[in-house]
Amino acid sequence: QVQLVESGGGLVQAGGSLRLSCAASGRTFSSYAMGWFRQAPGKEREFVATISWSGYTTKYADSVKGRFTISRDNAKNTVYLQMNTLKSEDTAVYYCVARSSASYSTNPDEYHYWGQGTQVTVSS
Numbered sequence: 001q002v003q004l005v006e007s008g009g010g011l012v013q014a015g016g017s018l019r020l021s022c023a024a025s026g027r028t029f030s031s032y033a034m035g036w037f038r039q040a041p042g043k044e045r046e047f048v049a050t051i052s053w054s055g056y057t058t059k060y061a062d063s064v065k066g067r068f069t070i071s072r073d074n075a076k077n078t079v080y081l082q083m084n085t086l087k088s089e090d091t092a093v094y095y096c097v098a099r100s101s102a103s104y105s106t107n108p109d110e111y112h113y114w115g116q117g118t119q120v121t122v123s124s
Contacts, residue, residue, distance in 0.1 A: 022096030
């Protein structure tokens with residue numbers, strides 16, 4: 001069982017930056033691929049970024065590529081999402097996810113564990 005707790009959300013002006021953190025419980029964190037999804041009001045859940053267990057492989061949604069960076073620290077059981085040059089369309093609840101596989105996925109149905117979410121609001 002893995003529990004995920006996100007932090008770092010908040011209100012920021014367009015063009016600003018935020019860093020989300022996701023602390024995971026469990027001794028097998030390093031064997032899990034991790035990711036971030038988001039959901040804006042009235043919209044479907046959307047893939048944002050994912051990272052393999054080793055941290056060597058990552059993948060991003062086209063909408064955030066070049067602005068967001070996902071990383072992980074297996075010694076701290078934590079995954080991060082650095083968000084730069086934020087836009088109003090990035091406003092959403094951001095969810096940290098984990099799957100019991102070494103390889104990443106962009107499919108939300110392939111993630112076994114979800115955090116409670118953290119709100120990110122970008123004002124224009």
